[in-house]
Amino acid sequence: MNRYRYCPCCGSPLEEFPIAGALRLTCADMRCGWVFWDNPVPIVAAIIQCEDRDGAVLLARNAAWEEGKFALVTGFLERHEDPAEAVVREVREETALEALEVALVGLYPFERKNELILAYHVRARGEIVLNEELAEFRLIPPDQLKAWDFGTGLAVRDWLAGRRG
Ligand SMILES: [Zn+2]
Numbered sequence: 001m002n003r004y005r006y007c008p009c010c011g012s013p014l015e016e017f018p019i020a021g022a023l024r025l026t027c028a029d030m031r032c033g034w035v036f037w038d039n040p041v042p043i044v045a046a047i048i049q050c051e052d053r054d055g056a057v058l059l060a061r062n063a064a065w066e067e068g069k070f071a072l073v074t075g076f077l078e079r080h081e082d083p084a085e086a087v088v089r090e091v092r093e094e095t096a097l098e099a100l101e102v103a104l105v106g107l108y109p110f111e112r113k114n115e116l117i118l119a120y121h122v123r124a125r126g127e128i129v130l131n132e133e134l135a136e137f138r139l140i141p142p143d144q145l146k147a148w149d150f151g152t153g154l155a156v157r158d159w160l161a162g163r164r165g
Contacts (some may be wrong), residue, residue, distance in 0.1 A: 009034045027074040037125035040109065040116045044087040045072040045152045047105060047159050048097060049142070052127040056139035058095065058128070063135045070138055072119070087120045095137070105162075108154045119155030 007027040014036070018089040043070040048058040059070035063111055068114035075090030077083060088099040101123040108117040131139060 002037055004074045007032060007034045017051065025085050038114065040114050041076070042083070042116045042118055043074050043076055044083050044090060045074045045155060046087050046091050047072060047124045047156060048091055048095065048122045048124050049122060050097070050128075050139060051100065053139050054141065056141050057145050058097075058137055058139055060094070060130070060134045060137045063133055065135070071148075072155070073134075074117070074152065083118045084120065087122060088119075091122055091124060094131050094134055095124075097124035097126045097130075099124050105155045107164050108152070110151050113151070117152055117155065119152065119159075121159055 004025055006012065007014055007029070010027060010029055010032040012027050012029040012032060016023045019026065019035060024038070025150065027034040049055050050058060055060040060073050060075070061067075061070050062113060064091050072090060073094050075094070077086045077100075078089075081089075084102050084104070087102060089099050091099050099122050103121045105119040105121050109115075110117050128137060142160065142163060145156065145160060147153045147160060149157075
C-alpha cells in the first residue's frame with residue numbers, strides 16, 4: 001500500500017495520531033491539520049446481461065490483469081454523477097453496449113482495495129467493442145455463471161440467488 005509521508009497541503013511530515021477511533025496519518029503542523037482519512041472509494045459495477053446474446057452475462061478481463069481473470073465491468077463515479085447514470089456510462093465507454101434497464105443489486109465493501117462496490121444489473125444491447133481498459137470478454141449463460149467469493153463476485157452471487165429464489 002502506498003502511504004503518504006508528507007502533507008500534500010503544506011509539505012510537513014506526517015505522524016500517526018489517534019482520531020475518531022483509529023490511528024491516522026496527520027499533518028505534524030497543527031495550523032494545517034490535514035488528516036489522511038483513508039475512506040473507501042465508491043465504484044460502480046455492472047452485471048451486464050446481453051439481450052441479443054440470449055441474456056448471456058458479460059465478464060471482462062482488465063488489461064492490467066493476468067490471463068484467465070475475469071470480473072464485472074467497473075468504474076469510478078464522476079463528481080455529481082448519479083451512480084445509476086455512472087454505471088450506464090461505464091458500460092457504454094468500456095463495452096459500447098447500450099443499457100436498456102438498470103437495477104441496484106446491492107452494496108459490497110471490498111476491504112482489500114478500500115472500495116465500496118455499488119453493483120447494478122444492467123440489461124443491454126448492441127455490438128460489443130471493448131475500450132483499451134479491457135483485454136477480452138466472455139459471454140456466459142446465467143445458468144453456467146459461477147460467483148467468486150470476493151469483490152464483485154459477491155454481487156454476482158446475490159443476483160444469481162435472486163434469479164433462482
Ligand atoms: Zn499540512
